[in-house]
Amino acid sequence: xxxxxxxxxxxxxxxxxxxxxxxxxxxxxxxxxxxxxxxxxxxxxxxxxxxxxxxxxxxxxxxxxxxxxxxxxxxxxxxxxxxxxxxxxxxxxxxxxxxxxxxxxxxxxxxxxxxxxxxxxxxxxxxxxxxxxxxxxxxxxxxxxxxxxxxxxxxxxxxxxxxxxxxxxxxxxxxxxxxxxxxxxxxxxxxxxxxxxxxxxxxxxxxxxxxxxxxxxxxxxxxxxxxxxxxxxxxxxxxxxxxxxxxxxxxxxxxxxxxxxxxxxxxxxxxxxxxxxxxxxxxxxxxxxxxxxxxxxxxxxxxxxxxxxxxxxxxxxxxxxxxxxxxxxxxxxxxxxxxxxxxxxxxxxxxxxxxxxxxxxxxxxxxxxxxxxxxxxxxxxxxxxxxxxxxxxxxxxxxxxxxxxxxxxxxxxxxxxxxxxxxxxxxxxxxxxxxxxxxxxxxxxxx
Amino acid sequence: xxxxxxxxxxxxxxxxxxxxxxxxxxxxxxxxxxxxxxxxxxxxxxxxxxxxxxxxxxxxxxxxxxxxxxxxxxxxxxxxxxxxxxxxxxxxxxxxxxxxxxxxxxxxxxxxxxxxxxxxxxxxxxxxxxxxxxxxxxxxxxxxxxxxxxxxxxxxxxxxxxxxxxxxxxxxxxxxxxxxxxxxxxxxxxxxxxxxxxxx
Amino acid sequence: xxxxxxxxxxxxxxxxxxxxxxxxxxxxxxxxxxxxxxxxxxxxxxxxxxxxxxxxxxxxxxxxxxxxxxxxxxxxxxxxxxxxxxxxxxxxxxxxxxxxxxxxxxxxxxxxxxxxxxxxxxxxxxxxxxxxxxxxxxxxxxxxxxxxxxxxxxxxxxxxxxxxxxxxxxxxxxxxxxxxxxxxxxxxxxxxxxxxxxxxxxxxxxxxxxxxxxxxxxxxxxxxxxxxxxxxxxxxxxxxxxxxxxxxxxxxxxxxxxxxxxxxxxxxxxxxxxxxxxxxxxxxxxxxxxxxxxxxxxxxxxxxxxxxxxxxxxxxxxxx
Numbered sequence: 001x002x003x004x005x006x007x008x009x010x011x012x013x014x015x016x017x018x019x020x021x022x023x024x025x026x027x028x029x030x031x032x033x034x035x036x037x038x039x040x041x042x043x044x045x046x047x048x049x050x051x052x053x054x055x056x057x058x059x060x061x062x063x064x065x066x067x068x069x070x071x072x073x074x075x076x077x078x079x080x081x082x083x084x085x086x087x088x089x090x091x092x093x094x095x096x097x098x099x100x101x102x103x104x105x106x107x108x109x110x111x112x113x114x115x116x117x118x119x120x121x122x123x124x125x126x127x128x129x130x131x132x133x134x135x136x137x138x139x140x141x142x143x144x145x146x147x148x149x150x151x152x153x154x155x156x157x158x159x160x161x162x163x164x165x166x167x168x169x170x171x172x173x174x175x176x177x178x179x180x181x182x183x184x185x186x187x188x189x190x191x192x193x194x195x196x197x198x199x200x201x202x203x204x205x206x207x208x209x210x211x212x213x214x215x216x217x218x219x220x221x222x223x224x225x226x227x228x229x230x231x232x233x234x235x236x237x238x239x240x241x242x243x244x245x246x247x248x249x250x251x252x253x254x255x256x257x258x259x260x261x262x263x264x265x266x267x268x269x270x271x272x273x274x275x276x277x278x279x280x281x282x283x284x285x286x287x288x289x290x291x292x293x294x295x296x297x298x299x300x301x302x303x304x305x306x307x308x309x310x311x312x313x314x315x316x317x318x319x320x321x322x323x324x325x326x327x328x329x330x331x332x333x334x335x336x337x338x339x340x341x342x343x344x345x346x347x348x349x350x351x352x353x354x355x356x357x358x359x360x361x362x363x364x365x366x367x368x369x370x371x372x373x374x375x376x377x378x379x380x381x382x383x384x385x386x387x388x389x390x391x392x393x394x395x396x397x398x399x400x401x402x403x404x405x406x407x408x409x410x411x412x413x414x415x416x417x418x419x420x421x422x423x424x425x426x427x428x429x430x431x432x433x434x435x436x437x438x439x440x441x442x443x444x445x446x447x
Numbered sequence: 448x449x450x451x452x453x454x455x456x457x458x459x460x461x462x463x464x465x466x467x468x469x470x471x472x473x474x475x476x477x478x479x480x481x482x483x484x485x486x487x488x489x490x491x492x493x494x495x496x497x498x499x500x501x502x503x504x505x506x507x508x509x510x511x512x513x514x515x516x517x518x519x520x521x522x523x524x525x526x527x528x529x530x531x532x533x534x535x536x537x538x539x540x541x542x543x544x545x546x547x548x549x550x551x552x553x554x555x556x557x558x559x560x561x562x563x564x565x566x567x568x569x570x571x572x573x574x575x576x577x578x579x580x581x582x583x584x585x586x587x588x589x590x591x592x593x594x595x596x597x598x599x600x601x602x603x604x605x606x607x608x609x610x611x612x613x614x615x616x617x618x619x620x621x622x623x624x625x626x627x628x629x630x631x632x633x634x635x636x637x638x639x640x641x642x643x644x645x646x647x
Numbered sequence: 648x649x650x651x652x653x654x655x656x657x658x659x660x661x662x663x664x665x666x667x668x669x670x671x672x673x674x675x676x677x678x679x680x681x682x683x684x685x686x687x688x689x690x691x692x693x694x695x696x697x698x699x700x701x702x703x704x705x706x707x708x709x710x711x712x713x714x715x716x717x718x719x720x721x722x723x724x725x726x727x728x729x730x731x732x733x734x735x736x737x738x739x740x741x742x743x744x745x746x747x748x749x750x751x752x753x754x755x756x757x758x759x760x761x762x763x764x765x766x767x768x769x770x771x772x773x774x775x776x777x778x779x780x781x782x783x784x785x786x787x788x789x790x791x792x793x794x795x796x797x798x799x800x801x802x803x804x805x806x807x808x809x810x811x812x813x814x815x816x817x818x819x820x821x822x823x824x825x826x827x828x829x830x831x832x833x834x835x836x837x838x839x840x841x842x843x844x845x846x847x848x849x850x851x852x853x854x855x856x857x858x859x860x861x862x863x864x865x866x867x868x869x870x871x872x873x874x875x876x877x878x879x880x881x882x883x884x885x886x887x888x889x890x891x892x893x894x895x896x897x898x899x900x901x902x903x904x905x906x907x908x909x910x911x912x913x914x915x916x917x918x919x920x921x922x923x924x925x926x927x928x929x930x931x932x933x934x935x936x937x938x939x940x941x942x943x944x945x946x947x948x949x950x951x952x953x954x955x956x957x958x959x960x961x962x963x964x965x966x967x
Contacts, residue, residue, distance in 0.1 A: 279756030
């Protein structure tokens with residue numbers, strides 16, 4: 001069975017694959033049908049829509065392991081539809097929807113609902129994350145196996161927003177997910193050390209009189225968890241690493257052969273706790289913005305592979321959740337539509353990474369960690385046509401009002417950044433063309 | 448906030464400037480006013496001179512010295528005080544915030560005294576209006592009189608001076624500058640003079 | 648000056664000017680007619696999300712002495728307790744005619760939020776925000792210290808700072824907006840500041856502050872400070888393990904009779920004792936110290952009115 005859109009064929013002309021020499025790509029039947037001179041020569045190229053990619057870089061579609069889509073429950077903040085539109089515009093072809101919805105994604109029913117909402121929207125693959133514990137309450141395990149076996153085929157489990165702080169529960173979760181090759185993504189935050197915490201604890205919090213969120217509260221949990229993962233021989237993923245000390249612990253764990261992966265958010269690669277001096281809660285996030293020294297350590301760790309991936313921690317909030325006092329404000333920042341630019345600015349323009357490295361940390365490795373089929377694949381003949389075309393030379397000024405996400409809480413508002421997504425292809429469908437939303441993948445194509 | 452008389456409140460360079468009172472003119476005029484004050488008061492009894500900052504105060508001091516010279520029973524610091532009117536002005540919402548100067552009332556207070564307000568230039572009369580209000584909050588003098596070095600006209604309120612050093616017809620575009628050695632210097636030298644500058 | 652939010656950003660010239668204006672305002676308090684017409688027809692709103700009768704009536708007295716109208720808004724029992732936002736509350740006050748909003752709030756940065764958003768255009772005075780700052784308290788402390796220092800030095804306080812003065816501030820620095828505001832202001836005015844506190848009640852990062860930190864009160868007093876400021880300590884802190892017991896706290900960090908006698912014995916006749924109030928007699932300060940001639944607590948209170956008059960006058964006069 002084929003629909004009209006399923007036969008969508010694109011001839012991408014002169015794209016630079018991962019920043020290399022310009023070449024042509026023929027996308028047909030959802031796959032990369034031909035590369036190089038063979039693309040234009042292919043008979044299907046006659047009917048293809050030609051995409052002029054002169055000066056653009058072709059990257060594998062980005063995969064976010066850490067997205068808050070808010071649906072079900074907080075549709076005033078974001079929906080699967082609006083969040084995945086933002087993702088497509090940001091160059092993503094897959095996102096992992098965090099479990100802290102309402103109801104919490106702790107049953108097969110909820111994860112299947114989110115999964116089918118994603119299918120219906122058709123802008124990106126929506127991969128639900130399952131909650132580790134029932135209601136994120138940290139007391140007993142959710143039915144992890146049921147979620148893994150559901151149509152959503154959950155492989156990533158996280159209580160994100162809340163730390164699985166009970167060491168026994170964490171150990172059991174790490175052990176249990178081995179039966180279906182799942183991974184526990186830990187939000188590392190020792191709860192007692194961070195009661196009422198508002199920002200990084202240090203010289204800035206001392207001046208501002210805001211209760212501090214000490215680095216040790218993150219580092220002590222990561223240290224415990226890597227040792228647990230070693231002990232039970234499980235896979236561990238550390239969400240949003242934010243401190244230099246955490247980097248040291250992860251580096252040590254990897255050197256011991258512990259099966260740990262780690263992510264960093266774009267905002268932790270650029271912003272510091274100095275931003276809190278404005279008391280503008282758009283800079284309030286969990287884990288908090290840290291010191292310059294931490295930012296530099298995170299960049300180095302991402303470049304040398306200690307930190308494996310970028311995770312946006314895209315966390316949209318309604319205006320009123322940020323239009324208030326700092327202490328009353330919600331934590332979190334939007335990130336899907338700025339991730340590429342911030343990473344280009346902090347990692348590529350600084351010479352610390354290449355576009356091939358970018359593809360590794362934003363696509364290949366996150367897809368491997370999340371076991372996402374058909375994502376993070378090489379740009380080669382026969383591979384799924386999940387591709388992002390980027391104008392790396394473009395510069396733009398971030399305007400939250402112009403974004404597709406419902407959240408207006410971008411900490412990069414007003415900042416001039418490099419790099420714009422010109423087109424996104426999701427299984428061959430051009431979800432974004434000329435920098436604008438184009439068309440979602442239609443239901444018929446999912447067969 | 449900026450100090451009331453910050454240097455950045457720049458005045459354009461005057462196109463013309465002419466001296467209307469020299470240092471010795473000022474001395475002579477003050478001597479005359481001092482005598483007029485004693486004459487009008489029929490002596491120095493109950494007399495209090497209150498200078499209005501900034502330049503009214505040194506003028507009141509000079510008048511006080513002359514009166515004390517005429518009457519050995521009078522001590523200058525018991526005769527002369529300072530009355531700040533900043534808080535009573537009617538233009539506080541405009542320009543930069545003004546810093547009030549100290550008000551110093553001689554020990555005997557003001558009740559039933561003959562108070563002579565002393566200022567350098569009488570112009571719209573608004574400063575004197577403010578001074579009368581300020582006085583009323585401090586005490587209840589028997590009589591209030593007004594002595595000014597220069598009356599340049601253009602009154603906006605029904606106020607007149609009792610003792611005038613010099614009546615000076617001026618255009619509103621002109622500025623009357625009073626310089627007193629206690630406060631002012633030109634090229635590092637203390638200076639006493641009254642000049643008219645035309646900014647037209 | 649459009650707002651007064653903190654002393655961190657207050658330059659020396661502005662600080663001295665506020666203190667100088669306060670000197671003139673203080674003389675009004677000694678007159679029979681304790682009123683000036685400077686803010687006649689202007690409206691000052693006090694917006695208090697935390698109970699603080701002392702601070703509120705001090706601001707109210709200051710505004711009234713300048714002939715301003717005062718609207719008092721206490722958040723308790725108002726729409727705020729029913730979930731009204733800070734933005735809506737402030738906009739309501741401005742719609743009623745407030746031209747200056749004096750805000751006390753439990754959240755650090757609340758005053759800055761009012762000032763730096765486009766919610767309202769009024770002048771904002773921070774009357775204490777969380778554990779951040781309480782700038783008018785620091786200004787009244789500086790005013791009290793300056794009068795003392797000028798007397799000791801035999802000079803006119805007008806135009807002067809606190810150069811060469813040494814001030815010891817003792818107690819719960821971690822939770823104290825008074826300590827923070829005083830540190831920045833007293834340093835700006837040229838004083839040397841020493842904080843004395845248990846290490847648990849000093850913030851992480853305080854080592855970067857321009858002050859000396861000493862855990863030993865007797866050691867700090869032996870250095871012969873010109874003033875000692877005792878901070879209020881809440882007994883509840885004991886439950887959060889900041890210190891083992893109130894008895895141990897007073898023994899190690901309280902200004903008790905023995906320490907008072909020690910000042911006398913060392914001939915430190917010009918050392919004064921300040922306290923922002925309300926005092927916990929027997930905890931951070933003994934009755935003997937609180938009632939001694941060294942204590943200037945009531946002068947601080949009356950100076951508070953003069954300083955707040957100066958602040959309101961400077962914020963509401965002139966073009967903005």
